[in-house]
Amino acid sequence: MGVVEVAGVGMHPFGRHPDTSTTDMGVVAVRAALAEAEVGRGGFQAAFCGTAYGGVACGHKVLGALGMTGMPIVDVEAGCASGGAALQLAASAISSGQHDCVVVFGVEKMPRGIIRSSFFDPWQEEAGLAATPGYFALRAMRLMHTSGVTKDHLAAVVVKNRRHGAENPDAMFRSEVTAAEVLESRLVCEPLHLWMLCSPNEGAAAVVLRAGTGTGVRLASAVLRSHLPGSVLSESTPMSGLTDDAVVPPTTLAARDAFQESGLGPEDLDVVECQDTDAARELLSYEELGLCPAGGSAELLESGATTLGGRLPVNPSGGLLSKGEPLGASALGQVVELVRQLRDECGSRQVPGARTALSHTVGRGANAGVVVLQR
Amino acid sequence: MGVVEVAGVGMHPFGRHPDTSTTDMGVVAVRAALAEAEVGRGGFQAAFCGTAYGGVACGHKVLGALGMTGMPIVDVEAGCASGGAALQLAASAISSGQHDCVVVFGVEKMPRGIIRSSFFDPWQEEAGLAATPGYFALRAMRLMHTSGVTKDHLAAVVVKNRRHGAENPDAMFRSEVTAAEVLESRLVCEPLHLWMLCSPNEGAAAVVLRAGTGTGVRLASAVLRSHLPGSVLSESTPMSGLTDDAVVPPTTLAARDAFQESGLGPEDLDVVECQDTDAARELLSYEELGLCPAGGSAELLESGATTLGGRLPVNPSGGLLSKGEPLGASALGQVVELVRQLRDECGSRQVPGARTALSHTVGRGANAGVVVLQR
Amino acid sequence: MPVRHGLFVEGPPPALVCGRCGTCAKVHFPRALLCPYCSADTVDEVHVRGPGTLWAFTAVTAPPPGYAGDVPYGFGVVELPEGVRVVARITESDPAALSLDESMELVVVALHTDELGRSVVTYAFAPGS
């Protein structure tokens, strides 16, 4: 399989942009990525657009506004992992020799507040079982039970990511917070307080991939996996599961594949961006990705390893807790951050000497996407 | 590139199924296709689901209900060509050697009546410019001007396809109609009467692809292309275009690529399923696909060539005019029909001795998908 | 009236309408046509009555989309002896009054009154006696 390199990245800042259309945000991100890659009209042979709420022909509108159509343009949806799915398809098209250069982007304008997903059936909504933060809370509670995680650890994740995000001009929240402030924010679903949950918002991110020589930033692996049945608290949100705690979660499936494909392991990583839809989800991701042993997430956090300056900074961008979550754009937002980290472009939030990076998203479906990048 | 063969196909009939969920329709189609292919759990390595209105995690729900998850599952949207896009991605994954077997399916439950698409901006709706059948009518009028098509020709397309559809148990409309009845149906937008327009509806279709030996039905090519700018009546529905009638339409781009990839030409085809969203769209497809010279569609229709029993039957399934159009499922519905034609399984609507077939969809975006199948 | 037919029987005693696979013997809820674990179509209907034990719990403090009942309400997962864990409303809406592994009884509770004046009910679990 051929080498795939990241030729350029671009972002439209994540936040609330009532006067900017989905198309306009996409244009900003794609144009910036193409400029970095020095790729113009006719310079790429396919485009993939990740979006969940972008509507019919979302990707076409962006490329139409740019005056760059004609190639296949496909919109892909895989929940929080939509951008990861798009990246995987693009990388395959290049590594297989089908294309030389592919543009991947994600765009989203999320509805405000709790997302009314088409995911749930009407009876689930009527019975109060479409309570998205409730599921997050149940997962958090199980993690507290199995891994010694406390509410103080949950607050500490928020403090860490908001501190990181304060240094990121593309983040929505750019102020630091204290643990006390986090724990004083409104209780949404015990143990989760409002500031422990990311905000759905708006934004765009773009990545240009091309067949490469291995110089620059290389896409070592991009894997998408869905869940195996059996886990009652899976992101697939079943109404029942088995009394079986050994069901391998999709994040672990994807990470195993990505490590195998790239010939790397958790010990090789210098920097990670992972799914922090809520503070507990970040800690669970540590365990599911193999950044620590099962049950070891609280200890890893406490060690300071995952804070900027530590051994393996996680979410140096500030994570979704600082950036907010524009569903179709969030996975590519992580990739943009990591490419910039690997290029040593991140200034005050730079992970010094970072050479190997991993991004992780997981969400409705359930889908998990893992991307490994190397310089 | 490796040979890709169609290992199995399955359908949930197109129509109105108020008591059947999107997931349940998908299960019926996928289960039938897997059974034909003799593929069980663990027997395929990826799945692609084409849908426009299926909502978050549409494909996952189908495979979850089947107890078959774990592999990457990606929902793709490319308007009327969604199924074609899914098929193209699956075929690439196989021909490149990435996977041995991939399941592709399309599912849809369309809203009733004229589709309120997220495609148009609010001001276009408010100004009456989101008039989908109006655009079809303008295209029809131009075709009447350039190709000598009359309203009698438009009625004759409906008569032909409804006659074909009367023999198809998976079609929604299974009665023949007369030209007089078509022309007496309500005028929607001159020259288009109600019966000249397909009905948005519900259904599912599935195809199992695998790396093959070339025996059985072979997927010779699956191409997706988007439009080039300039044509004011392009399916990309711009508000303006150039005074330039030489802009190559996406259908022609996709057909040229598909013919080149398969080493075949229009003269090699035995049977075609093409986009007949309205009666004029079928005739325009004849010209854009190269089934006749530019301006020759009325003559080709009049010759009887495209009727069952003719030299090159078009839409032996009855087309969208008989089957209705469940957006994400319609392209794969064509492929299911053509595979059955190539296997000589179509009984009273069989094209005798058919060995080479082409399917074509085009729609919002604009996207055009062309698939070439051979036995 | 039940929030959906085929989810539970009202009793007394109430029971959850589950599926048990004739091939792999695993139990799932709500009952499906095909086994979500092994794809077999040999699913039998089994009525699961409990009691179970509380496996995870919280309280929902703001009404989620499409929900017209009261808040806060308890929300959790109960493990049943048939080898199945079920997502359910919990009658106790104060998490501090609940504890992991405590015994839970299946009950039927009112959600809201629909536009025709009918009480819409659903399954839930209550801390046991």
Next chain:
Amino acid sequence: MPVRHGLFVEGPPPALVCGRCGTCAKVHFPRALLCPYCSADTVDEVHVRGPGTLWAFTAVTAPPPGYAGDVPYGFGVVELPEGVRVVARITESDPAALSLDESMELVVVALHTDELGRSVVTYAFAPGS
């Protein structure tokens, strides 16, 4: 008030606010930041007044989604001397009263009255004198 700001000027005489690319010289409508034909960001605003010629026409007989005005109404494409074809409402709602290539004048027409009592207007073309 206009159905959208920046689409047209009301005049008299009215004009369509188009973009003309400084790089490839092609004209587009509505005006965009980037040229939809060559991607250049050198787009100048040009006001296109017509008259034009009728290139395609029909009438819409049932209200499309989001439309609150009267039916039937004329709907078509008008070709303008600047090399641009524009989708527009046509003031004549009987296609039999129109013919291809006839001269068309740009006009501003009322669509409906909004919730604040304001008349919402848009651009349209009328058969010429």
